[in-house]
Amino acid sequence: MELVELISKIVDISHSNIDLDARINGILKLIQKYVEASDISIYILDKDKRLTLKYAVQNSLVTNLLSSYRPLLGEGVPGLVAQKREPHFYSIHNIPKRFGLLLQTELDNVLSNYRRFAFLPLCDESKCYGVLLVFSSVGSLFTDNEKKLFDIAARELTGLRKLGELYIYSSKRITELMTLSEIGKVLISSQDMDSILKGIGLIVAKTLGADFARVVLKEKNGDKHLLSAEYGGVSNEVKSEIKRIEKLVVEQGKRFSNIPVLENSLVYSSPIVSKGQVLGVISVVKRNDGTANSDDNGFYLLDTISNYLSSGLENIILRSQLKDIIDELNSAQERIIQQEKLRSLGEMTANIAHEIKNPLVIIGGFAKRLAKKLELKPPERRYLNIILREVGRLESILTEILTYAKDIPLNRTSVDIDEILTDLIHFFKSDPLWENVEFAKESEARLPRVFCDPQQIKQVFINILVNAYEAMAGEGKIKVRIFPKEILKKHYVGVAISDTGGGIDPLIIDNIFNPFFTTKERGTGLGLSISNKIVLSHRGKIEVENQRGVGATFIVYLPVCDDSTCVHQNDKMPRTQGEDT
Amino acid sequence: MKDVNILVVDDEENIRILFKEELEDEGYKVDLAENGFEAIEKVKMNKYDLVILDIKMPGIDGITTLTEIKTIKKDLPVILCSAYTEYKQDLTSWISEDYVVKSADTTELKQKIKQILGT
Numbered sequence: 052m053e054l055v056e057l058i059s060k061i062v063d064i065s066h067s068n069i070d071l072d073a074r075i076n077g078i079l080k081l082i083q084k085y086v087e088a089s090d091i092s093i094y095i096l097d098k099d100k101r102l103t104l105k106y107a108v109q110n111s112l113v114t115n116l117l118s119s120y121r122p123l124l125g126e127g128v129p130g131l132v133a134q135k136r137e138p139h140f141y142s143i144h145n146i147p148k149r150f151g152l153l154l155q156t157e158l159d160n161v162l163s164n165y166r167r168f169a170f171l172p173l174c175d176e177s178k179c180y181g182v183l184l185v186f187s188s189v190g191s192l193f194t195d196n197e198k199k200l201f202d203i204a205a206r207e208l209t210g211l212r213k214l215g216e217l218y219i220y221s222s223k224r225i226t227e228l229m230t231l232s233e234i235g236k237v238l239i240s241s242q243d244m245d246s247i248l249k250g251i252g253l254i255v256a257k258t259l260g261a262d263f264a265r266v267v268l269k270e271k272n273g274d275k276h277l278l279s280a281e282y283g284g285v286s287n288e289v290k291s292e293i294k295r296i297e298k299l300v301v302e303q304g305k306r307f308s309n310i311p312v313l314e315n316s317l318v319y320s321s322p323i324v325s326k327g328q329v330l331g332v333i334s335v336v337k338r339n340d341g342t343a344n345s346d347d348n349g350f351y352l353l354d355t356i357s358n359y360l361s362s363g364l365e366n367i368i369l370r371s372q373l374k375d376i377i378d379e380l381n382s383a384q385e386r387i388i389q390q391e392k393l394r395s396l397g398e399m400t401a402n403i404a405h406e407i408k409n410p411l412v413i414i415g416g417f418a419k420r421l422a423k424k425l426e427l428k429p430p431e432r433r434y435l436n437i438i439l440r441e442v443g444r445l446e447s448i449l450t451e452i453l454t455y456a457k458d459i460p461l462n463r464t465s466v467d468i469d470e471i472l473t474d475l476i477h478f479f480k481s482d483p484l485w486e487n488v489e490f491a492k493e494s495e496a497r498l499p500r501v502f503c504d505p506q507q508i509k510q511v512f513i514n515i516l517v518n519a520y521e522a523m524a525g526e527g528k529i530k531v532r533i534f535p536k537e538i539l540k541k542h543y544v545g546v547a548i549s550d551t552g553g554g555i556d557p558l559i560i561d562n563i564f565n566p567f568f569t570t571k572e573r574g575t576g577l578g579l580s581i582s583n584k585i586v587l588s589h590r591g592k593i594e595v596e597n598q599r600g601v602g603a604t605f606i607v608y609l610p611v612c613d614d615s616t617c618v619h620q621n622d623k624m625p626r627t628q629g630e631d632t
Numbered sequence: 633m634k635d636v637n638i639l640v641v642d643d644e645e646n647i648r649i650l651f652k653e654e655l656e657d658e659g660y661k662v663d664l665a666e667n668g669f670e671a672i673e674k675v676k677m678n679k680y681d682l683v684i685l686d687i688k689m690p691g692i693d694g695i696t697t698l699t700e701i702k703t704i705k706k707d708l709p710v711i712l713c714s715a716y717t718e719y720k721q722d723l724t725s726w727i728s729e730d731y732v733v734k735s736a737d738t739t740e741l742k743q744k745i746k747q748i749l750g751t
Binding site (some may be wrong): 404405418 | 733737738
């Protein structure tokens, strides 16, 4: 083949669309043919300034030997060529012993197979990418044409390597940006903290091809873990090893990379630092696949991710704290509005009730006197009795209303709720009217005590139980479940009372706590309303779960007696006798 | 039975009449006052064994009247009588002898009177 034809072929290959490595190998093969070379290969200069044999047209003894050692920049003939960026040509007579790689003693045995050696730098103005090696076992010196060919081939190969590095760099950047954009999406989503951490763990593990990823948020100014989320699974031994490494990361505020642990795995753990404070740690575990020492094993991404996370997470922590506060404020506001509503309504009804009471007492009182003074015959006697009975009924309604309107002061103490329910159930069970009601009570062991007025709270449960009885028409099953519950970081004891009375009509369920709302023929509509008022004044709440066709469940949450509330409230209560005068 | 004099204080005329007739049926002598001022005057002038006092009245209310009466005659028993059920709870902080919720049924009132007077 003519030189010109060959060169144009090399250029064609170099500019074709096939895979980069295939293009390089193609060019090497063309050179091999033209110079009758026995061995042709390329050393690549890595980031650690060592040369690694990467491309070889065939597996020969010499390529095997050269692959087994990575010379430093400047070391031996290949190192020198890369450093000086000048081609070196040798014949068997002047080739330096062992290519100057003096520890490679075995090279002694193989170099005598060759006659000519060319070492060509693959460099441009700014960077050196490697060295092209051409060894031939025929001839004595390289011709000018061959040298020309080397020159052009080296330039094309340099271009291809440069393109390759650019490609690797771009794909790294693209992965990085894609990962960050995905993490960004998770960070600005309105999910809760837990799901956000889980999402990040998943993205990190997927991107790095890791078996396991873990994101831990640390409590501010403390060692305690606030939250952690994991993706994937590892054995407990590996996990405890990760935890040990995470502790070091937090203590020292620096990353730990490529730490080999059990099961041939590598741990990489990077701190999430914001404004000099370690917010948490992000760790991944990857199977050790031998790429640990090269720099494209993906771990580098973790630093970028943890940097990116630091500011985002701080915002999220603040946001989630803010959300808790807003939730609490909202629920407090709701309580206040409800209480205010009930209070003004109560005042109004109390006034009306009082005004009605006097005329009623007069009507009833004189009707009673009539009954006493007159000798009445049966029908008239019956009429009078009806008047008296209805007056009595009106009076008891008014009494209930007036009781409702009054803010009865709480006489709170530390109370065992389970005991109250046990007593009540016992009380109802001994009533013959309740003989067709079956009770089931379950309560969790070690229930905290509740800070409440036992008389008023008893009234609440009586109201709910009597409602349940009436909903079931005196026949069915009442289930009472007592359990601890945390709502917005506050501790409560919940009492869930379920009946089998068919549930509440969804149309009216929003009204059941309103005063004077009733479904009973002879109800005042104050039972649940009073219960709600009592529970609200205890800073608790009542919830209803309705299963249409089955039954209703009323759940009363009462705040747990913690030392501060109990002591604090007891200081204020109760009023002593002399204070009012 | 020796004469027992009871003063009924209420701003509502028909309540006064009702209580008077009910108590007279029981054999008590009953005098009436329609407000706090009149009641205080009558307590000053006459000798009563017991006062039945409404709380919500125009002019001076029952609680102020009660304090006045107790200043004039410390040992004169007073039964507060009102439509409000709630005051019952605060009874202990007042200086009246008892509290009865006003009702068409005067049985409880009569019982309390008997208890206090020991009749």
